[in-house]
Amino acid sequence: MNLSIKNSYCLVIFGLIALATTTTQFDVEDEPQINLEEDTDEVPNVDESESLLSNVISDVNKTLTNIYNTVTLANVTAENKTQTANETRKLVKCKEIMYEQIEEIEPVVEIINGSHLAKLLQIKPDITSRDMEASCVLVLFFARACPFSAHAAPHFNALARSYPSVKMVALDALKYQGINAQHGIIGVPTLKMFHNGRPVAKYNGTEYNIQLFSKFVHTITGQQPQTLLVTSKDFQGPVPSVVEKETDYFLILSWLFIIVCSVYYFVQSKYWQMIVEMVQNNWRESEAQHEHND
Structure with missing residues (x-):
């Protein structure tokens, strides 16, 4: 009886252990599979990354090519406009000067x-x-x-x-x-x-x-x-290549005009009045001192 009861307890214990083991294995094994599947959906594989990078590089190259073509076209257009303007610029048409054929005459200034x-x-x-x-x-x-x-x-x-x-x-x-x-x-x-x-x-x-x-x-x-x-x-010659010293009467007249104007404005200024008053005061003081000495 005791043996049968012990055996029953053992069977129950082994059954609980087996059930716990089974549950633990399910929790440990099934959840990583779900996470792996989710990670697999979120993170692209190596081939997809390389394809995406190549597409980005291709788009950048196309953009740079378009920019280069636009700038080149603008430069060519500007050069063509400048060249056309230079070509269409009017040049004067000079009438030929007829020289006497009796003797060789060189054109001179x-x-x-x-x-x-x-x-x-x-x-x-x-x-x-x-x-x-x-x-x-x-x-x-x-x-x-x-x-x-x-x-x-x-x-x-x-x-x-x-x-x-x-x-x-x-x-x-x-x-x-x-x-x-x-x-x-x-x-x-x-x-x-x-x-x-x-x-x-x-x-x-x-x-x-x-x-x-x-x-x-x-x-x-x-x-x-x-x-x-x-x-x-x-x-x-004919145009002289040596500097000639000449009296520039216009320059002399200009300097005289500047000097006269400067003197006139100085006489009208307060500094001239101060100088005049100072001279007058000194003159009065000298006269007063001279009379005192006499």
Whole structure:
């Protein structure tokens, strides 16, 4: 009886242990499977990641390619517009100057006065466009006392041989102040091109040599220079290449005007009144002391 009861207890105990073991195995084994399945759904595999990365890189490459094409197209368009503008820019058409064939005559610079310049720059009303053939005049406004004018002189003298179809003249700007105001000359040397008496362009360079002068004339007229050579003869004239010391009466008059105006405004100021009062007080004190001594 006792053995049977003990056996029954043993069977019950073994049954509970088996049931607990079975339950524990179910909890441990089934839950990881569910988690793995969920993780599998959330995290993509290696092949899908590589495919997604390749798609992103492809999209970035396409975007960069589109940007590059857009910028290149804009640059090409801008260059084409600039080239078209340069090609369509009007160049003046200079009338050829006929020289006497009796003897070989080299074109030279002519030094003129104000009335002669006005005659050269007379406008012909029948010529209304720069494309029409007309006389071209290149004028150098210089000053004999200016070192920059002296430096530019031999190069301008030689330039006359390079472009025989362009009349080249020089005007002493200090002698003809009215001409300066008429043509907007505020400094020397100044180089201006005229076509049919109308101003076309002004040389704005800071260096004065025959190469830059030639480039300026070529840009305006489209003509090619025959030669670009400065000889020793060009240093002798017609435009002088040596600075000449002259009495500038306009400069003297300007200084006199400045001095007179300065004195006038100083006399009207309070400082002048203070000086006058101080001198008067000293004078009175000296007189009083002199009378006291007497």
